[in-house]
Amino acid sequence: MLQLENLTASYGAAPVLQGVSLHVDEGETVALLGPNGAGKSTLLAALTGTIARRGGKILFENKNLAEMPSHEIVQHGVALVPEGRLVFAPFSVADNLRLGAVRLKGGARALRERYDHVFTLFPRLAERRAQAAGTLSGGEQQMLAIGRALMSAPRLLLLDEPFLGLAPLIVIEIRNSLRKLRAAGLSLLMVEQKLDIALDFAQRAYVLIKGRVVLADSTQNIARRADLSELYFALATSSPSAESTA
Amino acid sequence: MQDFLELAVGAAASGCVYGLLALAYLLMIRPTGIINFAVGEWAMVAAFGGFLLLSKLEWPYPLGMAAVLGFMLLVGWATERIAVRPLVARGAPLIAPILALLGMLVIFREIVSISFPPDPHPVPYAFGIGRLDFGLLGGSYQSFFIIGVTLLVFAATWLFFERTLAGRMFEAVALHRRAAALMGINLFRVTALSFAGGAGAAGLAGLLVSPNISAHYQMGVPLAIQGFTALVIGGVGRVEGALLGGLLLAFAEQLTVRYAPIPSGFAQGVPLLFLMVFLLVRPTGLLKARA
Numbered sequence: 001m002l003q004l005e006n007l008t009a010s011y012g013a014a015p016v017l018q019g020v021s022l023h024v025d026e027g028e029t030v031a032l033l034g035p036n037g038a039g040k041s042t043l044l045a046a047l048t049g050t051i052a053r054r055g056g057k058i059l060f061e062n063k064n065l066a067e068m069p070s071h072e073i074v075q076h077g078v079a080l081v082p083e084g085r086l087v088f089a090p091f092s093v094a095d096n097l098r099l100g101a102v103r104l105k106g107g108a109r110a111l112r113e114r115y116d117h118v119f120t121l122f123p124r125l126a127e128r129r130a131q132a133a134g135t136l137s138g139g140e141q142q143m144l145a146i147g148r149a150l151m152s153a154p155r156l157l158l159l160d161e162p163f164l165g166l167a168p169l170i171v172i173e174i175r176n177s178l179r180k181l182r183a184a185g186l187s188l189l190m191v192e193q194k195l196d197i198a199l200d201f202a203q204r205a206y207v208l209i210k211g212r213v214v215l216a217d218s219t220q221n222i223a224r225r226a227d228l229s230e231l232y233f234a235l236a237t238s239s240p241s242a243e244s245t246a
Numbered sequence: 247m248q249d250f251l252e253l254a255v256g257a258a259a260s261g262c263v264y265g266l267l268a269l270a271y272l273l274m275i276r277p278t279g280i281i282n283f284a285v286g287e288w289a290m291v292a293a294f295g296g297f298l299l300l301s302k303l304e305w306p307y308p309l310g311m312a313a314v315l316g317f318m319l320l321v322g323w324a325t326e327r328i329a330v331r332p333l334v335a336r337g338a339p340l341i342a343p344i345l346a347l348l349g350m351l352v353i354f355r356e357i358v359s360i361s362f363p364p365d366p367h368p369v370p371y372a373f374g375i376g377r378l379d380f381g382l383l384g385g386s387y388q389s390f391f392i393i394g395v396t397l398l399v400f401a402a403t404w405l406f407f408e409r410t411l412a413g414r415m416f417e418a419v420a421l422h423r424r425a426a427a428l429m430g431i432n433l434f435r436v437t438a439l440s441f442a443g444g445a446g447a448a449g450l451a452g453l454l455v456s457p458n459i460s461a462h463y464q465m466g467v468p469l470a471i472q473g474f475t476a477l478v479i480g481g482v483g484r485v486e487g488a489l490l491g492g493l494l495l496a497f498a499e500q501l502t503v504r505y506a507p508i509p510s511g512f513a514q515g516v517p518l519l520f521l522m523v524f525l526l527v528r529p530t531g532l533l534k535a536r537a
């Protein structure tokens with residue numbers, strides 16, 4: 001469904017992604033792991049066109065997203081729940097959701113169907129539909145950010161640290177909602193720092209360090225490696241000569 | 247008191263012109279963060295458009311006005327394509343388009359100064375010369391016309407931002423550019439439209455004020471300063487702030503000219519004084535954006 005081939009991207013002059021290749025299959029949940037500054041969020045930004053891509057391909061359902069501006073990428077079925085949620089604080093919950101459907105096709109009927117979908121998944125948002133997004137709790141804002149992304153009827157949902165800073169009960173609630181989405185056939189690619197959550201939730205994972213994929217395996221296999229946190233450390237601090245082959 | 251009321255309508259009309267100029271700044275600054283000082287030159291270009299169509303060719307006023315405003319929308323759109331988009335698309339810092347627009351300001355002014363003789367060019371009043379009295383309040387036809395048109399424009403702009411999806415999209419871009427892009431909002435289109443709207447508002451201000459001051463190639467800079475001051479007073483957070491700032495500035499100006507014991511030449515410094523005081527004491531303006 002999604003295939004990255006040798007993707008490179010940079011902020012200004014400093015390259016952040018140095019040729020990343022990975023894939024997500026239909027209906028799959030894939031985790032992106034790695035220490036801070038590894039380029040995980042940059043990868044999602046490059047995927048959605050909010051930073052400049054320098055080279056490589058982003059094939060999604062056989063179309064190359066690498067050439068497209070962000071507003072077209074949404075239309076092709078890829079939506080991102082950004083880190084820090086970025087809800088439109090002064091707007092009501094309903095207005096936030098409406099903005100998520102700017103590129104939705106199918107008129108008023110499709111729109112109502114999307115609202116129903118989101119409100120069924122997160123009944124709390126339905127209760128607070130007229131409330132300003134800025135007055136919601138952190139967990140509710142995360143639900144809104146996910147709901148807003150779902151309004152565009154994506155087939156691949158990208159999540160950037162969706163559980164960051166949330167209370168354990170909310171984490172469980174949101175995780176259950178994501179499970180429902182997954183059961184309904186949605187593919188997920190998520191950045192997650194917490195290994196236990198990621199390994200439990202995803203089927204496969206990529207470990208990203210300094211803008212490269214250094215490990216790709218099923219989460220079951222990765223979970224068996226007791227040395228994973230040491231691996232992070234070792235790879236992140238290994239000598240530059242071993243890494244800068246590009 | 248009689249004296250003050252006599253002043254009030256004229257001051258309100260000036261305030262409306264400043265408010266429209268402040269609105270022009272605001273329409274562009276909200277979604278893009280770009281301060282475009284060319285609004286004064288846009289007002290000047292529209293004033294010359296009024297001179298050409300209404301004075302020289304003697305078109306009927308509504309037709310001439312519509313043509314000038316249509317032309318200004320195009321000018322704003324083209325300005326964005328030439329001076330803003332190529333820079334933003336290459337990831338230039340915000341200061342780059344601001345400087346490029348200062349360059350455009352000079353280009354606009356010099357085009358007009360080459361094309362027309364340097365003396366003031368008359369632009370007709372919308373309803374001719376005449377005076378309207380409502381009890382104690384009285385003023386020229388043009389003053390009432392300016393106030394009416396401005397209120398309509400502000401009401402329409404307010405409705406656009408508060409009640410339409412397109413307005414919500416503009417605001418979304420103002421709040422979080424990146425999140426707005428992720429929603430599928432085309433940032434380039436929003437920017438182009440905000441410049442078209444800004445040029446429309448500035449052009450309207452120029453056309454409305456030009457019968458009083460005549461079209462002149464140097465009329466832009468004072469208008470740009472007055473509009474910017476009105477914006478700073480009202481705050482960039484809200485549409486109503488632009489009008490409030492414009493009105494406060496105009497009343498302050500007129501009251502100083504009328505009552506303060508200073509030579510009238512010094513009154514031109516009033517907006518600059520206001521600008522400094524507000525930037526020092528209350529840089530966010532009077533009206534806060536909703537958080």
